[in-house]
Amino acid sequence: MSTSSPLALPFPNIPAIPGITPRIARARYKEWDRCDLTFITMDEGTSVAGVLTKSACTSSEVDWCREHLVQGKARALVVSAGNANAFTGYRGRQAVEAVTAKVAAHLGCPLAQVFVSSTGVIGVPLPIDKAEAGLEAAFAVQPCSWEEAAATIMTTDTFTKGAIATAIVGGQTVTLAGIIKGSGMIAPDMATMLGYIFTDAAIAPAFLQEMLSAATQKTFNCITVDSDTSTSDTVLAFATGKASHAPLTSFDDAGADAFQAALSDLCWQLAHLVVRDGEGATKFITVAVTGATSDSSAHKVAMSIANSPLVKTAIAGGDANWGRVVMAVGKAGEPADRDRLSISFGATLVAKDGLVVPDYDEAPVTAHINGDMVDIGVDLGLGDGQATVWTCDLTHGYISINADYRS
């Protein structure tokens, strides 16, 4: 894309992760001259875990990952950008089988240890000849940087997105690195966009899955750009075990809590980067709901606010329109009592106990809403349930991008 999101962050300095080797190549899935095939290999013994879209119309790649995550080991990941290979029936499946077979033969590993993702246009089978030629090229080139890999998985994204975290496990510092893509078709109750996490930590597959699922619940599943859930959403985590600590198998192991904290932090960073690149976004919005009857009720209320076109357009227009927040609370279908509801923008309480605060100071509210980080706080006054979700504003940019993007 031409211009970066005004909310873009610079790509971090990600070191090599022992046991992980990224490469990129041109498969030319579309009429473009950019790298669009990412090929990442892992050394033997790498654990894998993943979370996948809850869509009922998944891509063949998602189906493949779901089938093979259960055995818990990975040797390679292939990501194709420009073609989602979704809604392509048996021909989509054939393409996945061709790609994984070619990689398994090249590496001499089981088919089940090759993972695949595709992103782009729906409905066109991934062209097998282009994928195979792209893989041949990738097999032959030198490894690339993390930022090059992050650039190669992008579609409508406007900036490369990566994050890093560390944890001390068994006296050893282990590194977690992640890259992610996503900008539109980002929605609640999903199991996310395309994101990949790599670490040199040693972790049993089942426990890696447990930790990734826990992190996802509070990060990727708490963001929304446009309430639309992709057919291809995938996050995979790979742990090579190159660090010399004793493998983690449960939270009883020393260092497991530290690793979970680092993994959750990494997922949090990656999820926020997707919101920062939300299509047409000019403001990053945090919606924090407290006082709900349960955490899950708070999450639904927060998502109702974060997905409301009227709330999102008000923020885009610099309007601290708490009436629209009331509306979004009311429509959420969750317990709420109009006369106990309080709402704040930034640090200013604007409505309390079901009434506007009569003499609240508009100046700090206006200053807050005109910035690019907007905090909306809602207290339902009913219980201890709480949740925080993140979204962006809804602008002319979203319409321009999506009314023009060709199918």
Add this chain to the structure above:
Amino acid sequence: MSTSSPLALPFPNIPAIPGITPRIARARYKEWDRCDLTFITMDEGTSVAGVLTKSACTSSEVDWCREHLVQGKARALVVSAGNANAFTGYRGRQAVEAVTAKVAAHLGCPLAQVFVSSTGVIGVPLPIDKAEAGLEAAFAVQPCSWEEAAATIMTTDTFTKGAIATAIVGGQTVTLAGIIKGSGMIAPDMATMLGYIFTDAAIAPAFLQEMLSAATQKTFNCITVDSDTSTSDTVLAFATGKASHAPLTSFDDAGADAFQAALSDLCWQLAHLVVRDGEGATKFITVAVTGATSDSSAHKVAMSIANSPLVKTAIAGGDANWGRVVMAVGKAGEPADRDRLSISFGATLVAKDGLVVPDYDEAPVTAHINGDMVDIGVDLGLGDGQATVWTCDLTHGYISINADYRS
């Protein structure tokens, strides 16, 4: 508003309804010089029924109507435009009590037979002095036309909306007339916007409620503009009984089926008018889902498509993007089998059994999508469940209207 929706229809020629007298006046709820108070009286013996928003944060007017619909009789309706009197706590309630008391004293009728609605800005109590002065003016003026009443209840609407239907009951032709307002904050699973239906038919209140609820289920609850549900949504139906047929009390009575058909037709017309005035709308979209496991499942899938920003922006851009329809089916959380799914635009089947139809003719699809009435058909191939819902496209106009409208 300045320009009418390109989908506007002319106001129909609605005759006087025996027993119903509409009047309008200036309460000046905002800084404008237009009529904004509608005062409609009904002769003694008029039955009333209503459907109200399911929001958890209802306005005082909605609360009042809910309390008093149970007694089933009405003598007056007061509609205030420019102020929703929602989220105004005890002061909102005081305003409703002042308005209804003044009308009840004027007519010499019970308080419970005065119904009220307000629409406009949330969070500002309805000013009692302005409401009372407006009522004084309304008491003194000559009756107005239906189109004048329809104009007076409008807020962001761009055209006056009314509809008419007739039925033969007991050998008598009875007339049903309706006026409605609504343009944004129009959403699924609601019990609608502000709409008022008047008939000279004689109908017991409980049976009028039964028929109105049935009609709403297939009409008002099947439209969406922006997935946002209002705090004030109200539809009230008034039956004066001035027609000389024997009162209808159940579907066993001759003419009841004919009346239900006419009432449903009237609600269908009114609901479509709201979609035609959807904020920023340039195309009217019909989403018909068949082959679902149940009618309610079909309704959820259809609403998922109709509320998808990516589907709505694609239609705005003249793009028959069936991939986005697949996405919206997939995220609906309802039973769907990717490999049995078929999708059509207009009369052209573009995808069948989970694959694009390889040689479908693009020309009729392009012609259809470039018109202002767009039909999307989805067959899930699973069962007999079906549903049809109506929506509009999502355009720059929606953003402009809602990023600029002041709270």
